[in-house]
Amino acid sequence: MSAASKPHVTLSGQNPFQLVIVGHVDHGKSTFVGRLLYETGALPESKVQQIRAVSERRGQRMEWAFLLDAFQAERDQGITIDVSRIPFKTDRRQYVIIDAPGHKEFLKNMVTGAADAEGAFLMIDAKEGLQEQSRRHAYLLSLMGTHQVSVLVTKMDLINYDHAKFQKIETDIRAYLRELGFSPRAVVPIAAQGDEADNIVHRSTNMLWYTGPTVVELLDILEPRPQNEQLPLRMPVQDVYRLDERRIVAGQIETGRLAVGDTLIFSPSGKTAKINSIEGWNISYKPNEASAGQPVGFTLDQQIFVERGEIASHAIDPPILTNVFRGSIFWFNDKPLRAGDVLKMKLTTAEHMVTVQSVDEVIDTENLGGTGRNEVQRSEVAKVTLRARGLMALDEASRAPLTGRFVLVDNFRIVGGGTISMDGYPDQRDLVTKRGTNLTASVTQVDRDARWKRNGHKGAVLWMTGLSGAGKSTIAREAEKVLFLKGFNVYVLDGDNVRGGLNANLGFSPEDRAENIRRVGEVAALFADAGIICLASFISPYASDRERARTAAGDAFHEVYVRADLEVCEERDPKGLYKKARTGEIPDFTGISAPYEAPDAPQLEINTAALSIDEGVAALVAYVEQQIRLT
Amino acid sequence: MNDLDHLEAEGIYIFREAFNRLDNIAMLWSLGKDSNVMLWLARKAFFGHVPFPVVHVDTERKFPEMIEFRDRKAKEWGLNLITGLCPPVEEMDPTLPPAARSAARKTVGLKWLNDKYKWTGIFAGIRRDEQAVRAKERFFSPRGETSEWDFRDQPPEFWGQFNTDFPPGTHLRIHPLLSWTEIDIWRYTQREKIPTISLYFSKNGKRYRSLGDQDITFPVDSEASTIDEIIQELTTTTVSERAGRAMDHEQEDAFERLRRAGYM
Known part of the structure; x- marks a missing residue:
């Protein structure tokens, strides 16, 4: 494309509207774009002549698609290899067209083109109807966050402008897009290749049954990308520069706004500091604030170590950890x-x-x-x-x-x-940040070995994890009795004795469940430190939560996986919970509507699908005898 | 933010990414309007500093004013200027058309410099709207060991994520101005008051729209003697920017061949 033609002019200071055009490889995208440029006066006559000459030299009729196919290779293959960006304008505003290729193996180029678009046209060949690739492209648009999609049904001339066939396509595509959360402003029947272009700029006389907008009318009613300034502040740190005695934290504000004096929290490190100044170069005064989209550099009131990759936000509404x-x-x-x-x-x-x-x-x-x-x-x-x-x-x-x-x-x-x-996964921020920081561990006068010697065994946390109904508590209670009779100091922690008191203020949201496990982990660790064998029986579905409990108890921690498949547990369903989960009466139920992350390498695995309760108890007791009793 | 603010933000982001992710980088400074804007963006990105060398490949056929501008501004702006020479035209691929052969000298000149300094990345001020082949470029564009450009298998770039991971031996071209148009360059030059070579402004009814070597660059008819007038002219002209660049008009694929061989 030449830079010289009139429609490239951007004098208004307005950002051009970014439009992506997707669809099946042969559904006429390049032809449409070539014709659109011509019809909106975006092409200098010399360019049109040049394409006409190339088309004639190849013994073909005027081929609008040649305009976009800059590469020799593409002309020979007849498909678009890469993304082109072509500016044009209507009376209302500037546009940049991203012509994304349709060939299946070129998905990555389509993504390159479409990921930043504000609106999309999905092209569908009137003869072919909705194809697998049309659906895939529409799905990708939804994944990429494109916020509006409209449909152009091309090559209407090849089906004799048949209203009924068009209606069938329109019904199909609207239904599919609705499922993806799109509601297209219009489905426009067009023809781009012939002498007269239908419904691009000029209303077609061949399709008087169509009363919706032409392509250009449609373009002008598409809504620009929503502003991100109202969203919570997110500024990923891109780099930190040490310049002329200043330490400047640099990055682009993705969403929200920041101002001098704001306290920022950097995640995941959790460090905080206040913005001292917002820096710049070749500006007449230092700005007091900045907002979404701007590249900024600022100094902080404290010399904290922050590095690339951290996200700066306000303390209210930080990102998830x-x-x-x-x-x-x-x-x-x-x-x-x-x-x-x-x-x-x-x-x-x-x-x-x-x-x-x-x-x-x-x-x-x-x-x-x-x-x-x-x-x-x-x-x-x-x-x-x-x-x-x-x-x-x-x-x-x-x-x-x-x-x-x-x-x-x-x-x-x-x-x-x-x-x-x-x-189904919790935000782990509170779990890692709400620890007291000004506490020092009190030094005990009675050391661990002394407690162990008197008890004849080590203190331990036997962390029993598994699905609801796998048999954790049953085995724990039985084993507690057996071990007690054998002279072990042993105690069971489970939902029944912590939910009523210690954790009475917690519900069953992912966050509350994670906090429940965090507290239990800390309490169990104290039991172990006191020389007691603590059998902690909790579903504890998240590996990260169990990892935290392991950290709390150190080498006294033993992970016991009480294993039974979901099918087995659901069939047992001793408390009728699975039934309620299936009907949706209980939300976020592990195994049904929330994940269970099985341990990678438990110290002991008790497969209750294969073992009886007594066998399971025996396995646990044997483990304690071998690993925890002092010899 | 208006459109120029967005373009500026994108350029600054790209400079900062490249500076953080790549070890040994340099910027091409052709002294033309585009590379002066590019240099300006670098100074914005790094708060007045340019923390890498600026490279001028001297064909020894540049306009004297360009060399004078180069040496004066390099001193004034505290630039680390690296210059290099080019081989004689007789050593170029004889199958290329004459002007393209002349332009190919610059590619070899840059290769010589790169062999010496072993840059992993070079900033180049190309724009998509200049030329159809450039429209296909990426912001971070890898070249193989022999500097060639594999346009058939380009890495994807989206959501502001560029390919900054490469196997050893890869060389990158980085294009902070890819999204700009010729008019954007002039509007920004005007807004920021960026110093510009006077050859762009009309003298005796002619001005240069694009500056290359003296022997293969020709002025266009124009009365535009201020940036305002240039912008006005560009809004109405139907002559393309590189019309005065002889090499663009020799063969349908001459530019593509040059570019695959590493031409900017």
Whole structure:
């Protein structure tokens, strides 16, 4: 494209509206774009002549698509390889068209083009109707957060402008888009290749039955991207510069606003400091505040160590801290994605190594259901659970879209991306930040060995985890009796004796459940320190919670996995809880509507599907005899 | 934020990403209007500093005013200026058309410098709207060991995430001005009062719209002698920006061949 033609002019200071055009490879996108540019006067006559000449030299009629196919290779193959960005304008405003390729294997280029678009046109060939690729592209638009989609039904001339056929396509596509959460402003029947273009700028005389907007009228009623200033503040740290005695924290404000004097909290480190000044160069005065979209650099009132990858926010409404989340992803690597794969994840400026804990569903874009497969092939979309070793600062995409999305890198290349949800997983912020910081451990005059010697055994936490109905409490109570009779100092902690008192103020939300386990872990650790064998019987579904309990008790911690499959537990259903969970009466029920993360390497596994209660108790008692009794 | 603020923000973000992620970087400074804007963005990104060398590949056929501008501003702005020479035109691929052969000298000149300094990344002030082939570029664009550009297999770039992880031996071209248009460059130059070479302004009914080597760059008819007049002219002209660049008009694919070989 030449820069010279009139429509490139942007004098208004207005941001051009970013439009992406997607659809099946042969559904006429490039032709439409070429024609749109011509019809809106975006092309200098010389360019049109040039294309006409090239078309003639190849012995073809005027080929509008040649305009966009800059590469020799593309003309020869007849498909668009990469994304082009083409500016044009209507009487109302400026546009930039992102012409995304439709060929299936070029998904990554489509994503490159479409990810930042404000609105999308989905092209559907009137002859072909809704194809698998049309659906996949629409699905991807929803994943990428495109907030509005309209539909152009192309090549209407080839079906003789048939109203009934058009109506069928319109009904199909509207139904599909509705399921994705889109409600298209219009479904426009067009024809772009012929001598007269139908419904692009001029209303078609061939389709008098159509009363909706023309393409240009439609363009002008699309809404610009919503402003992100009203969202909570998120400024990922991009770098920290030490310049002329100043330490400047630099980054781009993704959402919200900040001002001099604001107290910022940096996540995940949790460090806080006040903004001293907002810096700049070639400006007449230092600004007092800045907002979404702006690149900023600021100094802080304290010399705290913050680094790239942390997210600055206000103390009210900070990002979520977690080491696990669910992602809705698109995948364009040749190598399929499987559970256990380790990848680099980039979320704004942060990088984390993540393990694919599970591939929860590979989406069938035909019907939006699951495929039943558990590996994600190239060009597929899927729901996965990703886990990192440390805590990550992030948001749910539905709340703060720009810090609620990520890309995946494998072997030096971006191979996929996705959006974040926390379904069933708790925010771990309170668990890690609400510890007293000015406490010093009191030094006891009675040491651990003395207690152990008198008891004849070590203090221990036997952490019994497993699904509801697996038999944890039954085994714990029985084992408690047996061990007591054998002379062990032993005590059971379970829901029955902590929920009524210590944790009476907690409910069953993911956050409350996590806090419940945190308290139990700390109490159990104190029991162990006092020389007692504490049998802690809790579902404790999250590996991160159990890890925290292990940290509290140190080497006195023993993880016991009381194992039974979900089917077995659901059949036992001693308290009728599974039934209630299935009907939705109990929300967030482990195994049904919330995840259970089985231990990777428990010290002891008791499989209650195979063992009787007595056998299970015997296994536990034997373990205590071997590992905890002093010899 | 208006459109220029957005373009500025994008450029600053790209500079900061590259500076943080790459070890040994440099910026091409052709002294033209685009690379002066690019240099300005770097100074904005780093609060007045330019924390990497600026590189001028001297074909020895540049306009004297450009060299004078270079040396004066490099001193005034405290730049770490690196210059290098180019091979004679006779050593270039004889199958290329004459002007493209001349332009190819610059590519070799840059390769020589790069062999010496081993940069992992070089900032270049190309824009998508200049030329159809450039429209396909990425912000962070990897080159193989031999500097060639594999446009068929480009890494994806989205959500402000650039490919900054590369196997050893990869060389990157980084393009902070990719989204700008010619008019954006002039509007920003005007807004920020960026110093500019006077050849862009009309003298005796002619001005340069694009500055290359003296022997392969020609002025266009124009009465525009101020930035306002240039912007006014650009809003009405139907002549393309690189019309005065001879190499663009020789063969349908000459530019593409140059670019795949590493031309900016």
